[in-house]
Amino acid sequence: xxETAAAWLLALLWLAPLLYAFWAAxxxxxxxxxxxxxxxxxxxxxxKAWAYAPxxxxxxxxxxxxxxxxxxxxxxxxxxxxxxxxxxFTGRDIAFGLVLVQLLIMPEVLIVENYRIMSRxxxxxxxxxxxxxxxxxxxxxxxxxxxxxxxxxxxxxxxxVEGCNFLGVLWRVYVPLARPTYxxxxxxxxxYHWNNFLxxxxxxxxxxxxPLTVGLAIFGAxxxxxxWGVISAGTLMAVAPLxxxxxxxxxxxxxxxxxxxxx
Amino acid sequence: xxxxxxxxxxxxxxxxxxxxTHYPAAATxxxxxxxxxxxxxxxxxxxxxxxxALADDPIFWRVxxxxxxxxxxxxxxxxxxxxxxxxxxxxxxxxxxxVRMAYFTPTVLPMIAVANxxxxxxxxxxxxxxxxxxxxxxxxxxxxxxxxxxLACTMAMVIWKESGFFMIFYLAALxxxxxxxxxxxxxxxxxxxxxxxxxxxxxxxxxTLFVLVNxxxxxxxxxxxxxxxxxxxxxxxxxxxxxxxxxxxxxxxxTAYASTLTVVLLLLLAGxxxxxxxxxxxxxxxx
Amino acid sequence: xKTALTVALAALLAASVPAKAVELTFYxxxxxxxxxxxxxxxxARDFEKENPGVKINPIYAGNYDxxxxxxxxxxxxxxxxxxxxxxxIDLYELLEQDVIVPWDDVAxxxxxxxWLKAFxxxxxxxxxxxxxxxxxxxxxxxxxxxxxxxxxxxxxxxPEKAPANWNEMERMAAKLVKKDASGNVTRWGVMVPSTxxxxxxxxxxxxxxxxxxxxxxxxxxxxxxxxxxxxxxxWRDLGAKYKVMPEGTVEWGTLxxxxxxxxxxxxxxxxxxxxxxxxxxxxxxGVAMLPASKQRGSPTGxxxxxxxxxxxxxxxxASLAFVKWxxxxxxxxxxSIATGYVAVRPEAYETPKLKEYAQGFPQAVVARDQxxxxxxxxxxxxxGRVRKLLDDAIQASLTGQKTPxxxxxxxxxxxEKLLKPYR
Numbered sequence: 001x002x003e004t005a006a007a008w009l010l011a012l013l014w015l016a017p018l019l020y021a022f023w024a025a026x027x028x029x030x031x032x033x034x035x036x037x038x039x040x041x042x043x044x045x046x047x048k049a050w051a052y053a054p055x056x057x058x059x060x061x062x063x064x065x066x067x068x069x070x071x072x073x074x075x076x077x078x079x080x081x082x083x084x085x086x087x088x089f090t091g092r093d094i095a096f097g098l099v100l101v102q103l104l105i106m107p108e109v110l111i112v113e114n115y116r117i118m119s120r121x122x123x124x125x126x127x128x129x130x131x132x133x134x135x136x137x138x139x140x141x142x143x144x145x146x147x148x149x150x151x152x153x154x155x156x157x158x159x160x161v162e163g164c165n166f167l168g169v170l171w172r173v174y175v176p177l178a179r180p181t182y183x184x185x186x187x188x189x190x191x192y193h194w195n196n197f198l199x200x201x202x203x204x205x206x207x208x209x210x211p212l213t214v215g216l217a218i219f220g221a222x223x224x225x226x227x228w229g230v231i232s233a234g235t236l237m238a239v240a241p242l243x244x245x246x247x248x249x250x251x252x253x254x255x256x257x258x259x260x261x262x263x
Numbered sequence: 264x265x266x267x268x269x270x271x272x273x274x275x276x277x278x279x280x281x282x283x284t285h286y287p288a289a290a291t292x293x294x295x296x297x298x299x300x301x302x303x304x305x306x307x308x309x310x311x312x313x314x315x316a317l318a319d320d321p322i323f324w325r326v327x328x329x330x331x332x333x334x335x336x337x338x339x340x341x342x343x344x345x346x347x348x349x350x351x352x353x354x355x356x357x358x359x360x361x362v363r364m365a366y367f368t369p370t371v372l373p374m375i376a377v378a379n380x381x382x383x384x385x386x387x388x389x390x391x392x393x394x395x396x397x398x399x400x401x402x403x404x405x406x407x408x409x410x411x412x413x414l415a416c417t418m419a420m421v422i423w424k425e426s427g428f429f430m431i432f433y434l435a436a437l438x439x440x441x442x443x444x445x446x447x448x449x450x451x452x453x454x455x456x457x458x459x460x461x462x463x464x465x466x467x468x469x470x471t472l473f474v475l476v477n478x479x480x481x482x483x484x485x486x487x488x489x490x491x492x493x494x495x496x497x498x499x500x501x502x503x504x505x506x507x508x509x510x511x512x513x514x515x516x517x518t519a520y521a522s523t524l525t526v527v528l529l530l531l532l533a534g535x536x537x538x539x540x541x542x543x544x545x546x547x548x549x550x
Numbered sequence: 551x552k553t554a555l556t557v558a559l560a561a562l563l564a565a566s567v568p569a570k571a572v573e574l575t576f577y578x579x580x581x582x583x584x585x586x587x588x589x590x591x592x593x594a595r596d597f598e599k600e601n602p603g604v605k606i607n608p609i610y611a612g613n614y615d616x617x618x619x620x621x622x623x624x625x626x627x628x629x630x631x632x633x634x635x636x637x638x639i640d641l642y643e644l645l646e647q648d649v650i651v652p653w654d655d656v657a658x659x660x661x662x663x664x665w666l667k668a669f670x671x672x673x674x675x676x677x678x679x680x681x682x683x684x685x686x687x688x689x690x691x692x693x694x695x696x697x698x699x700x701x702x703x704x705x706x707x708x709p710e711k712a713p714a715n716w717n718e719m720e721r722m723a724a725k726l727v728k729k730d731a732s733g734n735v736t737r738w739g740v741m742v743p744s745t746x747x748x749x750x751x752x753x754x755x756x757x758x759x760x761x762x763x764x765x766x767x768x769x770x771x772x773x774x775x776x777x778x779x780x781x782x783x784x785w786r787d788l789g790a791k792y793k794v795m796p797e798g799t800v801e802w803g804t805l806x807x808x809x810x811x812x813x814x815x816x817x818x819x820x821x822x823x824x825x826x827x828x829x830x831x832x833x834x835x836g837v838a839m840l841p842a843s844k845q846r847g848s849p850t851g852x853x854x855x856x857x858x859x860x861x862x863x864x865x866x867x868a869s870l871a872f873v874k875w876x877x878x879x880x881x882x883x884x885x886s887i888a889t890g891y892v893a894v895r896p897e898a899y900e901t902p903k904l905k906e907y908a909q910g911f912p913q914a915v916v917a918r919d920q921x922x923x924x925x926x927x928x929x930x931x932x933x934g935r936v937r938k939l940l941d942d943a944i945q946a947s948l949t950g951q952k953t954p955x956x957x958x959x960x961x962x963x964x965x966e967k968l969l970k971p972y973r
Contacts, residue, residue, distance in 0.1 A: 083268075112518055113287035205611065206620070254363070500949075
């Protein structure tokens, strides 16, 4: 059918750039622009790219960064989501509205002022400095509030009868029931922060803290000009972890984003 | 008692939110009323002087225009494409999972990586686009070096990256639609196009609203590719507001002017979000 | 008796505690590809071995823009940085932020003062202000003309002779343009990059036509002089009129690969690319000084060592020692061979290592020979903005959006507004 063909063509078109990067990375630079099927394969580009930029360090920084951000987000957003879902307090609706403002005005937009704040806190060029503005995530609070609201009150009452205080109820009733939401949110958060660029660029100065995206940018724009094979190899090394994770856990990734979207 | 608990639970998140969203937004507004201080020329109150300079700045207007075309070029296209992709993938398509993966893959790549790869596509003569063109006898073109084509080229790249992401939301919405509707329509003899126009599209409105707001925010936020592809050139033809803010603040060290530009950005974001909510709100059918 | 013993003991203890090591942190950019961070780290370790009591902490900061942003950010945030290799043209910005001190203040002995005079004069231009030396040359370059000898032979030109002036370049380039059956160009005659550092390339054109683009005080620009406009017109004509160069902007990053793939027979580019071209070109290539118009000319480029103000006297002494050590003839020669940058002092070229290298690879000394025609790189107060005005004007002309005269006059007007407060 025509539509099937069109869908497949589009899919091929969509994969083409990545396929090209694979081609250029595994072939010597003379063949980067010539598509000779018999061209020799090489790992030389990867070797060079590895030497040009400290990918191992960048990888470590990125892992530390996303782990730190996600852990903090889970804690903070759970507490805040619980507050909005189950507590009555004056100014609650206004507070929630103010929280939602962050969906619109993300830390990236306020780089000038946030940089100044980090500077005063002495957190420039630290991984904590990169992560701090994101730890209270409006999106996370929103998701968890929705999820917690669907928990039946009977379960909470049952737990109270057993003698739990409000934190106990949170820990024993709400959190376990929200597990799918945590998983979904986790994948969304990790993807987002793994790929984040502008704010980490502004806040980091040295290799010790730079995540993969910033490392890639510096690696990809030297004064002397670029070498396609090496750039492609470096780029692939930087995206490999997330790409592999995605290919293995496709369903979960897509389910997460879908779930998040529905809410 | 409950009042106190509520606020207590909220406090940690509140501190960070206020500290990195609300306070900086207010501080930016405040800073825009002063001039940048250096050791040699200390800061002084300017009132609306920075805004007057803004109005006089040809680069600002150029950049604003670019953002407008960029939004216009990427948002409707990626939404339409996302809807189409979702419909295709939702159907009984052979190799459906593979196709779905192909559409979604660009989303997991960082924009920097995407730009690195696409820089090669657009390189004149030895780049992929020109090589394919050469096979068809089309002359080599300086895609990123021609002010008339550079913005369109960045738009194509962004559409490639974003469509798959929006597709997911449409997919979720489509899967929650009742199949009986389609049955009923087929019995009545309605064509696929009519069914789409009269039933599917209106029912997808909530998703469309969500995607629209998301896409708009993204079109202002996504400037990573400029660092690799064009650095805003040629002659600011591809520059965007947030990128200009970065240049002014971190290359020229003019933090006051950067704050002024940021205020404009904030107003645009807020204004557009409100506008979209109001316009589309009327046409949304909630179930 | 007891008091005497106690005092003696105390004195002994005090003497046995080692003096605290001086630690120097410095930011540096890498402007040429290659694992050069290892070379710098190697130098740091070698210096530490020869000078126990000093610890060197080199920090790779990315490209020149990154290095400036990061070093200044570190200073503002109170993090240590005693010296840095920064763009030679950052001088005025650093002066305005009041973060640097002149090396003259630390160069106390006669030997030190002689060292300050040991560099090529044209390399000192960007680092000197009101008679004092603020920047010590370290990784410096000029623009040179690379040419593809095979292409020359193919086009019937003498493969050993590069164009000596603008007319020759335009005529030879015309012969070198190759087209395919449908009339599309498969090889251009010459390409000059206009993204990245367009103003740097343009300085060469302007200088060759007789003019510099700014004054030594850094508070006046010369963008709209008729000779300068004519220089930009020539650049534009190469693409628009003589058709030996593509129209629109030519990308800095991919130009080297386009040259080594044979898509252009000649290119203007930094000597910093020399080693990279040498390794990847599959054809014999030549390197020549840029062609003359009224005279030869090229701006210098690259990075200097700056000394920051927030340093203790011990740190300053150690910094001086380190920089002197790094710019000693043997090391300057070594650095030049490893990177392709020009060695910063004449004595380096007298060392056996560099002499031998230059004999085997004569292209390496062309840039040095061009020094006598070299001029300072564009640098003024508000340098970022003033430079961007010129970059934008150049790009606007090359893409046909504005005429060279209109673009440059507009840029000059804006620059005047920015620089007036500094006079």
